[in-house]
Amino acid sequence: MECKVNLRELTKGFFRENPLFVIVLGVCPSLATSGSLQTALAMGIAVIFVCVGSNVFISLIRKAVPGGVRIACYIVVISTFVTITDLFLKAYFPDISRTIGIFIPLIVVNCIMLGRAEAFASKNTVMDSLLDGIGMGCGYTLALLLMGVIRELSGSGTLFGIKVLPGYNPMTVMVSPPGAFLLLGILLGFFKWMQLRKAAAK
Amino acid sequence: MNLERIFLIVIGNLFVSNFILARFLGLCPFVGCSKRTSDAFGMGVAVTFVMAMASLLTHTIDTYILRPQAPLLVWLAGADSPLAKDGLEAVLRTLVYILTIAAFVQLVEMFLKKNVPGLYRALGIYLPLITTNCAVLGVALLNTPDDPAEMLTLAEAVIQGTFAGLGFTMAMLLMSGIRERIEMLDLPPPMRGMPIAFVCTGLMALAFLGFQGMV
Numbered sequence: 237m238e239c240k241v242n243l244r245e246l247t248k249g250f251f252r253e254n255p256l257f258v259i260v261l262g263v264c265p266s267l268a269t270s271g272s273l274q275t276a277l278a279m280g281i282a283v284i285f286v287c288v289g290s291n292v293f294i295s296l297i298r299k300a301v302p303g304g305v306r307i308a309c310y311i312v313v314i315s316t317f318v319t320i321t322d323l324f325l326k327a328y329f330p331d332i333s334r335t336i337g338i339f340i341p342l343i344v345v346n347c348i349m350l351g352r353a354e355a356f357a358s359k360n361t362v363m364d365s366l367l368d369g370i371g372m373g374c375g376y377t378l379a380l381l382l383m384g385v386i387r388e389l390s391g392s393g394t395l396f397g398i399k400v401l402p403g404y405n406p407m408t409v410m411v412s413p414p415g416a417f418l419l420l421g422i423l424l425g426f427f428k429w430m431q432l433r434k435a436a437a438k
Numbered sequence: 439m440n441l442e443r444i445f446l447i448v449i450g451n452l453f454v455s456n457f458i459l460a461r462f463l464g465l466c467p468f469v470g471c472s473k474r475t476s477d478a479f480g481m482g483v484a485v486t487f488v489m490a491m492a493s494l495l496t497h498t499i500d501t502y503i504l505r506p507q508a509p510l511l512v513w514l515a516g517a518d519s520p521l522a523k524d525g526l527e528a529v530l531r532t533l534v535y536i537l538t539i540a541a542f543v544q545l546v547e548m549f550l551k552k553n554v555p556g557l558y559r560a561l562g563i564y565l566p567l568i569t570t571n572c573a574v575l576g577v578a579l580l581n582t583p584d585d586p587a588e589m590l591t592l593a594e595a596v597i598q599g600t601f602a603g604l605g606f607t608m609a610m611l612l613m614s615g616i617r618e619r620i621e622m623l624d625l626p627p628p629m630r631g632m633p634i635a636f637v638c639t640g641l642m643a644l645a646f647l648g649f650q651g652m653v
Binding site for chain 2: 260263264265267268308311312315316318319322323326338341342344345346347350409412413414415416417418420421422424425426428429432
C-alpha cells in the first residue's frame, strides 16, 4: 500500500502534473535551453540535482524553520544548490556552461523549486520529498528533451549534433526564439486537448 | 560616458535582444498579466522601476564587496590575501543578488503602503510577483559577467536595467492589445488562453527578428 502511494509521488511529474506542459512553470529556461538536445539535457540534469537536493534539505529542516522566515530560508537553500551546480559546470563543462549562460543561476527564481519547497517538501517526510524531487525534476527534463528533439531535428536536422536527416533543408526558425514560442504554444494546446478529451470520456 | 555604447545598449535592449522576445526572460508575468492593458501597464512600470534600481544596487555591491580586489575585501584581508585575489563573486553572487532584490522589493512595498497609498493600490499587487521575475535577476547577472573586461560601468548598468524594463513594458502592452482582441475570437477550446498567447508571442518574436541587423 505504502509503496503504491510513493510510486504515485514519483510518476505524477511525468505526465499528470508535468511542471512545464500542465502546470506551466519554468517556461523561460525551457525555451532558452531547448535549442539543442545537448543543452536541454544539461539543463534537465541541473534542475533534477537542484530540485532533489533542495527538496531533501528543506524537508530535513522543516520543523526547525519558523514560519515567518521560511521563504527566505528556502531561497538560501536553493541558491546554495544552484551555486554548486554552476561552479561544477564551469569547472568541468565550460562550453555547456557558456551556452546556457545565465539560465543556470536563474534556476533560483524558477517557480518549480520554490513551488515544490512550499507546497510539498515543507509538509512531507524526507523520503516522499526525495521522490517528489526526482519525479518533478525528471518530468521537467522529459519536457525539455521533447522540445529539444523537435527543435533540433526540424531546425538543424541533427540529434546531439549528429546529422540524421540527409538532404533535409533545415527550418532555421525552429532553433531561433520565434520557433521556441510557436512550439511551446502548440505543445500546450496538445496537452490541453488530451486533458479535455480525458475529461469528456469520463 | 561613451555615447555610442549607450546608444547600442538602448537599442539592443528595446528591440534587438528584447528581454521577452529574444532572451526568454520574464515570461511568467508576461503571459500571466497581459490579459488587460491596464494590468500590463502597471506590471510594466513596476518591473521597469525594480529593474533599474536592482541594476544600481547589485552593480554597487558587486564592485565594492564581491569582485576580486574589491575595496571591502582588500580592507578586510589585504591586497595579497587569497580572499581578495579570488573575490567572493563565484560563490556568493547568486545568493546575494536574489536576497538584495527580495529585500528591496519588500522595502518598496512597505514604503508605498505607508506613504503613497494611491500608488500602492495601483501597483502594490504586482510587487510581490517581481521578486521571482527572472528578468530582474537576469539583468543583474548580465550587468556583471565573470570576465572583468565585459563588465558594464555603473551608468551603463542602470541604463541597461531601465531600457530592458521599457522593452519588457512595450512587449507587455503589445501583447495585451492582441489578447484583448483574441478574447472575442471563436477558438478551438484547447488553444484558448495560454497556448494561443504563446503562438502570438512567437509571431511577434518573428517580427522582432527583423531588428536583428540594426546593431
